[in-house]
Amino acid sequence: MNRAPLIFLSIFFALALSWTGIVLVNQISYGSLQPVYDENDGKAYPLQTPGLAARGKLVYQDLGCISCHSQQVRRLGYGSDIARGWGERQSVAHDYIREDRVLLGTMRTGPDLRNIGARQADHTWHYLHLYDPQITSAGSNMPPHRFLFETRKVIGQPSPKAIQDKLPEKYRPKAGYEIVPTERGESLVEYLLSLKDTYAYPETKNVYVEPAPEAGKEGEKK
């Protein structure tokens, strides 16, 4: 008996099942979430990533930052994400709907960056940290990103973006030279600063609330 057709049909349905359950159902049930318009602010959340930051996201992608940095905050009580100040609330699907590419990440060799713009809003800190992470975070194993900067001769007015004066002694260039972030470096920092999920969507309140002690038995019956 040739059972090839039967086997073929069954392997088709095996994958069809998970494709339906994981991909199709979710695409239908929340694949068309719309931004939420807030009447008090007059803005629709999540906000659109501004232009320079959007270009910075491409730099973030091509450097492979996702290998070490996640962009998702887990709920209070599950992991220490919120206790570490990585966010005020859990990340929800709404936070990502304006993004063409969702970079949730699966590694935290470095800290989560979903709210880095709210946590560390200082441009200079980011430039120093990218130039050599040891300056701001001694002992870090993040690679230096000096290729996002150029050392050039000062011609005429020194650039207002130059960072060499803020670098520790050993990194400083010869007199008459300045270190400025390249366009890629600048846009990357803009992107990092744009990362903040501050708006509380209604579903962020869908969290478990510890029942009052006398209702404890009720909870178990579920």
Added chain:
Amino acid sequence: MASLRNLAASLNPATSTDDVNRAESREIDASTKWPAIFLLGSAVVWLLIGTVFALISSFKMHSPEFLGDYEWLTFGRMRAAHLNAVVYGWSVNASFAVAFWLMARLSRSVLRHSGLLIVAAAFWNIGVTLGIGGILAGDSTSIEWLEMPLYATPLLFLAYALVGAWAVITFRFGKSQHIYVSQWYILAALFWFPWLYSVAEIMILLTPARGTVQALVNWWFAHNLIGLWFTSIGLGAIYYFLPKVLGKPIHSYYLAALGFWSLAIFYNWTGVSHLIGGPVPVWVQSAGIVASFMMIIPVFVTAINHHMTMLGNFDALKNSPTLRFIVFGAVAYTLTSLQGSLMAVRSWSEVTHFTHYTVAHAHWGMYAFFTMTMFGSIYYIMPRILLQEWPSAKLISLHFWATAFGVTLYVADLSIGGIIQGLLLNTPVLAHKFGLQEGTDPVPFLDTVKAALPYLKWRSYAGILITVGHVAFAINFVWMIVRSVEVTKTKLTLFCTPTDTEVAAR
């Protein structure tokens, strides 16, 4: 009774049915020669390239200044290049070769239109080269397991379409009516792969789905690439070579069937377990967790089946290189899958998610299981298609011990390091209980980095050991192809001198 038949066969080989089969096998092997050499040759090249990328990324993890001034060598790009070189370069090429050789043999059909396969393989390799070049040049998509830029994918699709067409032709011409368990796995894998890959390409890169639906598609694809392609081909190879080398049937058809169908049903839901606690609906996460937990059914069943087949034949491990690699792979499959089921449990995932523990798990599966199985298969296939023996048993031995010891060290080291990192990172109360930290507040993030550093260094040492094994393998491989020695009678390349040709049948 069977022994009587064997006696008859050995006394008069030309007339027994078994020997007709053997003569046929010879013809089938010859027909697979060029595609197999091309695929395996490119696989070995990618293996070496991938190993170099791996070493560079591993060193960078504990010495960030290492090659720190070159943008194209930065960690993020090296890691993506490593992953793509070993997955799409080494693993896919090797699995193509092994799958086709097995298919040809098991369906007892001479491989027709092998030119088509070589063209497909060439397209595939050009596509992968283009993709990895793209990653290094800065065109990475940053989608895990799909980092290759969009311009590399048409070539990969074309290559795969050719391969698929060819597989259909070969299987149609098959004379054998019985479909052996290895064939179920390979057939299913060949069918599943294009579905997974095209859905992922379309929903993530071409017309991106909104928000975190992308993440679901991403992990549905990536975990299934491992589960439905690499695991299927790997198990197919184990199901063939284990009984083949031992010369006895697989323990039970029913266990094999149960193992296959439960894998087919449950495995493809497990990818969501990479998103536990993330911004995707909690019911999908639960479904993924349940599926991962269910995976202990196929794993347990398959392990019993393999073990019962091996039972009483462990002596053969002393002689046969193929068997040694295959058994190592089979054991690793069982262990890494059980670990996978454990990792999906919410409370364990809370600790180990986002840590080096996951990296250990990935290498346990993709290396200790899949790659070792492919090594074993290659040691069996090459002498049959080239009609030559492996030049050096010492190199095979070095290859086995360096990789086996290396990957064991790798996995053990990163698992421990990952757990420590995870406890400090995610569950300070537990970390305090185990005496890893004072107090029950989260320690500064940098402390979690520093705690993992020694383990990252040991990972590099393990990597060097694995590299030694790969170099030994590559030398033996190239040596075997370039030397022009004729068939060397019955002298086999084995680990010790066999007194008994049959037992030592590699």
Added chain:
Amino acid sequence: MSDNPIKKDPRLDRSGLSDERLQEVHSILLREKPEPKEGDTPLPLFILGFVTAVIFAGIIYFVHYRGGLETGFHKAALIYDERYDPTKAGVAGQETKVDPVAQGKLLFQTCAACHQATGIGVPGVYPPLAGSEWVTGGDERVVRIMLQGLTGPLKVEGKDYNGNMPAFGPGGGYNLSDEKIAYVISYIRQEWGNKAAEITTDKVKEIREKGDVGRVKPWSFEELEAIK
């Protein structure tokens, strides 16, 4: 199988064919075992029990953590806490009381980058918060520093410092609300042995709306000395 006497049979080598060349070719074939087959050992009963038990456990788990699936896929798609039960929403005390010091501790992660988690700062650059009169003293000065930042040399507890503190108030990069500024100050006033009163949101608001409302320039030491 391995003890099969046939395998040691010396006739194996000289069997059948005498032609040297033919034997050579066949040697490769002869050492191959037959193609593998599946044996027909039936499934042991305990396997069926095992499979049933695993499936049963899986179903129980899924039903328990179904995440509001009974309310339909659309609603369940927006639930991210596996313990949340939509049918009970609003029943238990939704009004959770906020502890300003605990909230401030979370927010302090940012400050710890310079002032350190221990609150002792960095000599010469970032002044200490632990035991500092600037923290525990008058409300207005500490709120102003938080709102608009501080730049240039300053003297704290007799030591010199020269760093930059960014503005955390509205309009700055951090854009913290009055509420959050109150949390942070409440926290630093009660940590590391500091003992000063918490500050209320209204107080922060009052100070912010008093005087220089539109000020973006960071404060200097001299200006702050004047405020106290």
